[in-house]
Amino acid sequence: MKNKQVIETGLRLRKRMKKLSAFLVAFFGQFLFVAYAMAEEASGAGSSGGSLVAIGAGICMGMAALGGTLGQGRAVASALEGVARNPGAASKVQTPMILGLALIESLVLFSFVIAIMLVGKV
Amino acid sequence: MEHGFSLLEWLFPSVINSKSGHVFSALIVAILLILASFLYRKSLKKSADEVIPEGRVSLKNIFQVVVEGVFNFMESVIGHNAHKYVPLIGTVFIYVLVNSLLGAIPGFSPATANVSTNLAVSLTVFVYYNYLGIKEQGFKNYLHHFMGPIIYIAPLMMLIELISHFVRPLTLAVRLFGNLTGDHIVLGIFSDLVPLVVPVIFMAFGIFVSLVQAFVFSLLSTVYIGLAVAHEEH
8 A cells, every 4th residue: 555655656756857857958958049049149240140040030930820820710710600690790790800800910910020030130 | 122123213213222112102102192182172173063973983983982981980980970080090091002002013112011101100190099089088087098997006007008009000000011011022922933824813912901901000090099089988
């Protein structure tokens, strides 16, 4: 009985350690990345940001498109559901839907602008 | 940013380069709109007692459709006071729309693909709605809007509200800029890849984007005005 308990606590501890170590790796990995990027910048001397900046711009745009489309998809889906149930509400649903889509899209466009700036630095 | 061929640069190479091109296309649009509105005014004087509208697509009919459309959507957002704010929002709508549509003509770069043009328009809207808010509600009441419902959290609410207000013109400008620039870049890339037929799709898409973005710009301006002038009814 006691043995089982000990094993269980051990397993739990190990799980926790795993989590902790993953966290630590991520935490210190981030510093490593920063150091690497800084070293790159220092050695680059001037405007050349290197390939990391290009990757950053690509990831920036990709993630923005992913999030934006997910959000817009949800918005349009529920607007269409509403219109399908009550076609008379189509004109009333349209304006708020476009407003919401524009507000979602503006965040995507921010990252687009940032991506343009990053590409300009490559 | 490379834009490929530019008609204005080609015509006046000494004055216009990639930096001043946007200013000149904005100027062209402004002159066109002023001329068109003078012509419209003249046509109004000529037919002051006309009941049945003209049967063809004329300048007058186009103007009336646009102004009526702007008025209708403003009324659906603000309510019965909307006619007071039609002049500025209508001007903004027409100016942004025509500027963006200029990008659909090959050889022209739209002025709204430059962040300065958009910032000028959106800052005008920003000043205007704050002025309206103070005028309609009085300075004290308008400031009270920023404080939030409870006085204890007023400092925090003040900060949040101030940021959210100052971000508004910025987002308006950047949204329009991003859309138009992105659209232009996509069109440019596809014209490079396939010079025939395919770019037409993206031109049509560009016209659609211009319409939607002009609508969104004026709709958001209307919403801001509506929020600023709304009297709190408890």
